[in-house]
Amino acid sequence: MKTKKARILEIEPLTRVEGHGKVTVHLDENNKVTEARLHIVEFRGFERFIQGRLLWEVPVIVQRLCGICPVSHHLAAAKAMDMIVGVDQLTPTAEKMRRLMHYGQVMQSNVLHFFHLCSPDLLFGFSAPAKKRNIFSIIKEFPDLAKKGVLMRKFGQEVILHTAGKKIHGNSAIPGGINKNLSIAERDSLLKDIDQMLEWSQEAVDISKNYTLEHLGLVEAFGNFKSNHMSLVREDGALDLYDGGLRAIDASGNLIFDHMDYRNFDQFIMEEVKPWSYMKFPFIKSRGNLDGWYRVGPLARMNTISFIDTPLANARHAEFREFSKHKPANMTLAYHWARMIEVLHCVEKIKELLLDPDLQGSDLKLTGERREEGIAVIEAPRGSLFHHYKVNENDQVTYCNLIVSTTHNNTAMNLAVTDVAKKYISGQSRITEAMLNHIEVAVRAYDPCLSCATHALGQMPLVVELFDADNNLIDTGSQFVNKSPIQTT
Amino acid sequence: MPKQAPRILMIGYGNPGRQDDGLGPAFIAQFEAHASDQLHLQTNYQLTVEDAYDAQAYDQVIFVDASIDARLNTETPFSFEAIEATNDSGLGSHSLSPNGVIRLCETLYDKSPKAFVLGILGYEFDQFEERLSGQASQNLQKASIFLQNWLQSQAHA
Numbered sequence: 001m002k003t004k005k006a007r008i009l010e011i012e013p014l015t016r017v018e019g020h021g022k023v024t025v026h027l028d029e030n031n032k033v034t035e036a037r038l039h040i041v042e043f044r045g046f047e048r049f050i051q052g053r054l055l056w057e058v059p060v061i062v063q064r065l066c067g068i069c070p071v072s073h074h075l076a077a078a079k080a081m082d083m084i085v086g087v088d089q090l091t092p093t094a095e096k097m098r099r100l101m102h103y104g105q106v107m108q109s110n111v112l113h114f115f116h117l118c119s120p121d122l123l124f125g126f127s128a129p130a131k132k133r134n135i136f137s138i139i140k141e142f143p144d145l146a147k148k149g150v151l152m153r154k155f156g157q158e159v160i161l162h163t164a165g166k167k168i169h170g171n172s173a174i175p176g177g178i179n180k181n182l183s184i185a186e187r188d189s190l191l192k193d194i195d196q197m198l199e200w201s202q203e204a205v206d207i208s209k210n211y212t213l214e215h216l217g218l219v220e221a222f223g224n225f226k227s228n229h230m231s232l233v234r235e236d237g238a239l240d241l242y243d244g245g246l247r248a249i250d251a252s253g254n255l256i257f258d259h260m261d262y263r264n265f266d267q268f269i270m271e272e273v274k275p276w277s278y279m280k281f282p283f284i285k286s287r288g289n290l291d292g293w294y295r296v297g298p299l300a301r302m303n304t305i306s307f308i309d310t311p312l313a314n315a316r317h318a319e320f321r322e323f324s325k326h327k328p329a330n331m332t333l334a335y336h337w338a339r340m341i342e343v344l345h346c347v348e349k350i351k352e353l354l355l356d357p358d359l360q361g362s363d364l365k366l367t368g369e370r371r372e373e374g375i376a377v378i379e380a381p382r383g384s385l386f387h388h389y390k391v392n393e394n395d396q397v398t399y400c401n402l403i404v405s406t407t408h409n410n411t412a413m414n415l416a417v418t419d420v421a422k423k424y425i426s427g428q429s430r431i432t433e434a435m436l437n438h439i440e441v442a443v444r445a446y447d448p449c450l451s452c453a454t455h456a457l458g459q460m461p462l463v464v465e466l467f468d469a470d471n472n473l474i475d476t477g478s479q480f481v482n483k484s485p486i487q488t489t
Numbered sequence: 490m491p492k493q494a495p496r497i498l499m500i501g502y503g504n505p506g507r508q509d510d511g512l513g514p515a516f517i518a519q520f521e522a523h524a525s526d527q528l529h530l531q532t533n534y535q536l537t538v539e540d541a542y543d544a545q546a547y548d549q550v551i552f553v554d555a556s557i558d559a560r561l562n563t564e565t566p567f568s569f570e571a572i573e574a575t576n577d578s579g580l581g582s583h584s585l586s587p588n589g590v591i592r593l594c595e596t597l598y599d600k601s602p603k604a605f606v607l608g609i610l611g612y613e614f615d616q617f618e619e620r621l622s623g624q625a626s627q628n629l630q631k632a633s634i635f636l637q638n639w640l641q642s643q644a645h646a
Contacts, residue, residue: 049506049617064506064619070534116538135538139596147597154539168533 023439025421029469036421038413038443040279040406047400055081055395060171062387065402068449070168071105071160072380075242076387078173079376083263084391086368087176093361094177099242100353101163101173102378106241107346108156109381110298110339113447114204115149118336121441122211127434145207148200152343155190155197159350162186177365187354194351198312201344205316208337212323215333221423223332223416223442226251228284228294229303230408232379235259237306239317239345241379247304248284248294253327256284262377265386271403281410282403293411296383297446298338303328308341310348316341332416335445380405382447406448416442494527494644495548498602500540502533503555508618509611509625512555516609519633528640536585541593545600549643551636552587555625556608566628568608569635574601607632 022039046065053061059078063070075098082090090098120133123142131137139146157167164170165180172180212219230248234240237247245259257268271280272289283292294300302321308314320329320337329338353359375388383405390399406413420442424435499520505511514532524530531543536552544550552572561568574592591604609632613622621629 046617061506061619064504064617068534112538136592136596139593143597150538150542150593150597153537154542157539 023417023421023443025425026471027469030427032426033418033421036414036417036425036439037276038410038417039277040410040448046402050397050400053397055084055175055389055391055397058389058397059173059175060169063169066404066449069105069109069380069382071101071164071170072378072385073387074164074170074173075102075105076376076378076380076385077389078175079243079378080374080387080389081175082177083374083376084371084389085175086370087366088368089366090177091361091363091366092358093181094364094366095242096353096356096358097163097178097181098173100182100350100359101160101170102242103346103349103353104156104159104163106379106381107343107350108153108160109447110343110346111149111152111156111204113381114208114336114339114343115145115152117447118441118444119145119149121437121444122208122336126438126441133437148203151193152197152200155193159190162190174365176367179364181361181364182354182359184360187359190350191354194347194354197347198344198351201340201347202312205337205340205344208340209316209319212331212334212337219331219333222438223419223445224330225415225419226330227412227415228256228287228292229300229328230284230294230296231301231304231384232262232377233259233305234309238309239301239305239307239313239342241342241346243378246377246384249304249328251328251330253303256287262386263375265375265377265388269403271407277410279407279410280403282408283411294408295412296405296408297335297381298342298383299329299332299335300383301379302338302341308345310345310352312348313341313345316344332442332445335447339447382406382449383408404449406446409446409448413443413446413448416445495603496526496546497528497549497551497640497643498531498544498547499528499551499553500531500533500536500544501553502535504534506617506619508613508616508620509555509622510614511619511621512609512611512625512629513553515621516553516607516629516633519629520636523637523640527644536587536590538585538593540585540590541597544590544602544604545594545598547602549603549605550587550591551605551607552590553607553609553632554587555611555614557611557614558608561608561610563610563624563628566610566624567632567635568606569632569639570606572604572606574604607636 024037024039025033026035028034050058050061058081059074062073062077065073116135119138120135124132124137135146160170161167162182163172165172172178228248228250230246232240232244233247234244246262247258248256250256260268268285269282270285271282273280281293283289284294285292302317308317320341373390377384377386385405386403388401389397392398417439420438424438499517501513501517503510503513505514517530517532520530556568558568572588572591574595575588587604587606591602594600594602610628611625
């Protein structure tokens with residue numbers, strides 16, 4: 001029997017996902033889900049916005065691109081501009097300051113995600129009522145956990161403040177180097193809390209690991225699909241969030257490429273356009289668009305790297321690899337465990353750097369032979385971030401192309417959403433909030449940055465789209481919930 | 490003994506690279522001359538959990554943001570109202586509301602600063618452009634005059 005009856009799919013915005021997104025669910029004649037698609041309203045026009053700007057401005061301007069991970073864009077742009085000003089190796093002080101900033105950024109971003117965005121799902125269960133599944137319930141029932149999350153996040157922000165010059169819109173990373181070092185006072189203000197951060201980071205790894213082991217059935221069934229994985233790795237195969245060569249492996253762990261020079265990324269990565277999405281779908285050229293898509297981010301990094309160069313995180317990585325039987329972990333929910341191992345690594349690296357006297361050095365900037373093109377990749381909290389620029393003889397940007405982490409994960413997120421929708425929505429007579437939350441949990445695991453939507457008061461998009469077997473839009477809902485009280489003078 | 494003026498934290502938030510979304514930070518930049526021991530100014534792209542940690546140290550918190558509230562217009566270009574702490578179930582670093590920040594203050598730190606939201610009407614949000622629209626700039630000026638008067642009245646209250 002063909003179902004033509006219009007149904008209202010009461011899907012809320014993707015809460016606790018950075019920014020806003022929309023999911024459309026496609027049904028067959030028997031109300032079974034055939035496909036679910038994640039739509040991200042990508043903010044276009046940045047390339048035009050940045051054209052004509054001077055290369056010196058770019059590391060600052062790119063932070064306007066995203067209110068969620070401005071530091072990642074700041075560092076990626078600065079690295080690309082290093083190449084343009086002919087600097088292939090920074091001074092020790094400059095590189096270590098940038099790394100310190102980066103570890104602070106990855107730490108605070110991953111902490112926010114785990115402690116405050118996904119912990120309600122993990123601690124209360126995906127089917128818990130919405131009123132319970134939020135940070136306020138976490139505070140009520142797990143107050144210490146919530147407070148630790150806030151203070152860890154604050155610590156990461158302080159690292160950014162002292163290295164970037166400002167908590168937001170920092171300007172310290174400049175083409176060819178850095179414009180400040182770390183004062184003794186700044187160093188000591190961070191060192192006083194570092195051991196506490198180390199302790200709490202280890203607790204966070206325990207929570208995420210134990211969740212995975214105690215809910216193995218769910219973890220193995222939820223958004224678990226084979227994929228390729230890609231990240232930067234250091235020359236010796238170690239985790240390196242700031243620099244290195246690109247390594248990609250397939251779902252069995254076989255190398256697709258290794259130590260690829262990211263300056264040639266367009267020779268092995270392509271982007272596919274699909275008519276229903278603003279966001280492109282990158283894939284590994286040698287594998288083709290059907291088999292060449294890949295995942296990036298914490299899970300991918302734990303799968304691609306050979307080891308971690310900090311002892312505590314390395315031991316936790318070994319546990320993770322033991323769990324996955326030394327094969328790539330393909331479970332979407334394993335992102336959380338991987339993310340916390342990275343937090344521990346970042347805190348260890350922060351401590352290591354704070355104790356390094358190079359941070360008080362005064363040799364901050366270099367220059368070299370001018371080039372016209374700059375390409376950089378860093379491992380941002382959500383995964384590999386590509387920045388590519390061309391600059392003319394007047395130092396003005398003439399070309400800009402960015403591939404952000406969420407774009408790399410585009411196919412994987414769509415597959416995760418489809419997998420979960422098939423399991424939890426297919427054939428059901430009505431859509432429950434718990435079913436919809438399962439979809440959100442699948443997306444949220446990738447910690448996508450959908451921050452393109454502006455957030456002006458009163459604007460809160462609710463978007464619903466349901467398609468029948470003939471691909472007819474049988475119902476849609478969109479509204480703005482007015483939240484701002486009014487009292488003017 | 491004279492009454493101590495309240496310590497106020499003013500947070501302007503939004504993305505200055507997205508046209509009128511930058512009204513909050515632009516407002517704070519304009520207010521810098523008024524910063525003092527009693528009035529601390531802060532900007533951010535969006536409200537985040539650690540804002541609760543900062544807010545709990547103040548008597549009052551004023552959140553300044555762009556608004557597209559349908560009830561605002563050129564005659565009534567901004568809103569200003571006290572807000573209550575509410576559970577913000579949609580917590581994300583991009584979507585934490587002022588009410589949610591105050592709720593976090595209460596629940597995490599047992600502090601309840603008085604809180605207000607100043608919403609300034611904006612019009613253009615859809616392009617990458619580091620510039621306020623002309624009308625939004627005018628709205629900002631009106632809101633600024635209002636808040637200066639309001640702060641003075643608070644100091645003398």
